[in-house]
Amino acid sequence: MKKSDFFRFENKNDDFPFYNGIPMNFTALQSWFLLIVSIGSVVFFEVGASFLPKFMHPFINIIIPLGAFALVVKSNWTKIFRKIYFKDILLVFGVLIVNLIVSIISGLILTKFAGAAANPAVGSLNGNSTFENIIFMAKLIPMLFGEELITIIPFLVILQFGTKTLKLSRKQAVTMAWILSAIIFGAVHLKTYNWNIIQAVIGIGMARLVLTFPYIKTKNIWISTFVHVLNDWCLFLPGLFF
Numbered sequence: 001m002k003k004s005d006f007f008r009f010e011n012k013n014d015d016f017p018f019y020n021g022i023p024m025n026f027t028a029l030q031s032w033f034l035l036i037v038s039i040g041s042v043v044f045f046e047v048g049a050s051f052l053p054k055f056m057h058p059f060i061n062i063i064i065p066l067g068a069f070a071l072v073v074k075s076n077w078t079k080i081f082r083k084i085y086f087k088d089i090l091l092v093f094g095v096l097i098v099n100l101i102v103s104i105i106s107g108l109i110l111t112k113f114a115g116a117a118a119n120p121a122v123g124s125l126n127g128n129s130t131f132e133n134i135i136f137m138a139k140l141i142p143m144l145f146g147e148e149l150i151t152i153i154p155f156l157v158i159l160q161f162g163t164k165t166l167k168l169s170r171k172q173a174v175t176m177a178w179i180l181s182a183i184i185f186g187a188v189h190l191k192t193y194n195w196n197i198i199q200a201v202i203g204i205g206m207a208r209l210v211l212t213f214p215y216i217k218t219k220n221i222w223i224s225t226f227v228h229v230l231n232d233w234c235l236f237l238p239g240l241f242f
Contacts, residue, residue: 005170009217016219017079019160019173030072031157037068038150042188058139061146069153080152082220091214092226099210099231106203114198125236137233144228150188151212152221155181174216182208207231 001020003012018026026034037044041061048060070077110116125133155177162173186205193199211231215224 001170007171007174007216011217014219016156016159016174017076018073018156019163023076023079024073025164026072026157026160031161034065034068034072034153034157038065038154039184039188041065041146041150042191058142059146061150062142065146065149065153069149080156080219080221082218082222084220084222088214088218088220088223089226091217092223092230095210095214095227096230096234099207099227100234102210103207103231103235106206110199110203114196114203116193116196116199116203119192119235137236140232140236141229144232145225147185147188148215148221148225148228151181151185151208152215152224154184155212155215178209178212178216182206182212 001015006012006015015022018024041064044064045057045060048064049057052060066077073079107116125136128136158177158180159173162168162176163170166173168176182205183201185208186201186203189204190197190200193204211224211228213224214227215221217223
């Protein structure tokens, strides 16, 4: 792999796993399996929530996609996790600020022109006790980590499809995976936003593009998870006071 195959913001000595055969490639069947599990996560959550105890609900979207991923790649499931460095923490707060700006601007535009609906969870916070709100914020951590899994796993599958099947350059394949995984993420939120396709795919999808950036830069799902958690905490905070 040549250095010119990487984006300028990437570490040229660090690459994504799986798409290039290191440590393995996904077979066609494995690729479809991982995509179906990730995209179908909403259904799996609804089914699981119907019979599992409440304390397990925040972990459903971790157990299912990560379990499926581990089933396919065996012990290599740890390849999406990396060591955290101080510079990564600085990246977290930089991306957080950018994403909050993007979310606020896109939210205002979509509310005015596309009838965007507020996340129903925001409205419920004001009527909760302080303890209930603390529990809610804590539950967001595993839930949002699960959302990272159902974004990054498809990203890696699509990246391999782009390079191996479509014969795209690495940069082209990364761009395609970046956009399509954001669309998938937005589509998963359709029910949350009253099936408003424009809001889910464009509004949420745009925010997802920003959230995926730290993973592309660091190849570390922990970093994109940190940004996602802090971002949603910031967005939910107004619901605690107004």
